[in-house]
Amino acid sequence: MDAPMAVLFTPLTVGDITIANRIGMSAMTRNRADEARVPSHHMKKYYLQRALGGAGLIVTEATLISPQTSQYDRAPGIWSMGQVAGWRKITNVVHLAGSKIYCQLWHVGRLTSGKPDGPEPGYGPSAIPARGGSLCFNFLPVTPEFGTPREILDPSTIVTQFKHAARNAKLAGFDGVELHAAAGFLVHQFLDSTSNIRTDKWGGSSENRARFGLEVLKSLVEVFGSNVSLKISPGGGFHDMGMPLQETIDTFSYFISEADKLNLSYITLFRYIPRLDPIIDGKKRGTPHDLLSTYGKLITNAKIFIVGGVTPEEAEKLVSTNQVHGVFFGTSWLTHPDLAKRIRHGKSINNMLAVPHLYGDVDVDPRIGYTDYPAVTY
Known part of the structure; x- marks a missing residue:
């Protein structure tokens, strides 16, 4: 291992646990649960492979907190005892392999299709549909436009669902x-403010619009103490998100500052990536700005992680210069079950992404593009 890369393999305390290195595996939807959204044995193998591959901290794919509809038929849930049992098998093997694992808690809100032959429209802060379809990855086919969501009458009921999860x-x-x-x-x-035009205590000012997220975080802290983290993408763009720059900075500065007072384990900043920013009404939808220089100084209690197109070389620089405490990798972990080991040993990161099998297909062997990526012999 090159001496400079050694900094990525130093332990780090997050919350009240210690992870073995600064190379985390980011949450990525893979859609391999069963019809009841119970984690499958294929998922156990997938997470075990990456724990054995040296991930210091694994964050699960986005996991539904309630039996809501979602964009993916086989995304896992965490509301039932069957799902809990399925996840327990996964956490057990990840721990035996020497890694730590967080569950990413997820509510899709307004992002269901609302098609006549599909699920009912989702619930959102306001009855405003997301434009542009599902554009998280612009190299995939665009899904139909989302339907107009129903306004959530009492957001505190969703806070309760997060706490139960x-x-x-x-x-x-x-x-x-x-x-x-x-x-x-x-x-x-x-x-x-483009998706939330409420006039009650949950909308309007930056403080009111931040209320829901902060109340959810407080409820999670009541369960997990300091082992609660937050992932945000102030650059917007995804799923028709994005406010004017100053409003973005004001809103997220307040949200981050208040969240950091809750003694969270870490806050992940998801960087703006131009190629992933959808074009709506003839222009890029997001609000590009440098997240570390804008918000990093506001995070004084939680550890800082960064995600979004980071290379191992950039990760080493960011950690060694104390700009971040750790780095999450996404697609590189999909295609390289031994990513951290490859970085440690200077091996090539060259497996190609099996795009057609990214989210699985009920008519195709679920192992394809999931647990069949090759590792290197060490």
């Missing part, structure tokens, strides 16, 4: 939970 995550043996407040899902929808 956190309790189940603890029963399942997770080391902590990560609140998915990025990519245009429900918490992000409350934060953004």
Whole structure:
């Protein structure tokens, strides 16, 4: 291992646990649960492979907190005892392999298709549909436009669902939970003034729009203490998110500052990536700005992680210069079950992404593009 890379393999305390290195595996939807959204044995193998591959901290794919409809038929859940049992098998093997694992808690909000032959429209902070279809990855086919969501009458009921999911995550043996407040899902929808036009205490000012996310975080802390984390994407773009720059900075500065007072384990900043920013009404939808220089100084209690197109070389620089405490990798972990070991030993990161099998297919062997990526012999 090159001497400079050694900094990525130093231990780090997050919350009240210690992870073996600074190379985390980011949450990524893979859609291999069963019809009841119970984690499958294929998922156990997938997470075990990456724990053995040296991931210091694994964050699960986005995991539904309630039996809501979602964009993916086989995304896993965490609301039932069957799902808890399925996840327990996964946390057990990940721990035996020497890694730690957080469950990413997820509510899609308004992001269901609303097609006549599909699920009912989702619930959002306001009755405003997301434009542009599902554009998380612009190299995939665009899904139909989303339907107009129903306004959530009492957001506190959703806060209760998050807390219940956190309790189940603890029963399942997770080391902590990560609140998915990025990519245009429900918490992000409350934060953004283009999707939240409420006039009650949950909308209007930056403080009111941040209320929902902060109340959810507080409920999670009541269950997991300091082992609660937050993922945000202030650059917007995803799923029709994005406010004017100053409003974005004002809103997220307040949200981050208040969240950091809750003694969270870490906050992940999902960087703006131009190629993933959808074009709506003839222009890029997001609000590009440098997240580390804008918000990093506001995070004084939680550890800082970064995600979004980071290379191992950039990760080493960011950690060694104390700009971040750790780095999450996404697609590289999909295609390289031994990613951390490859970085440690200077091996090539050259497996190609099997795009057609990214989210699985009920008519195709679920192992394809999931657990069949080759590792290197060491």
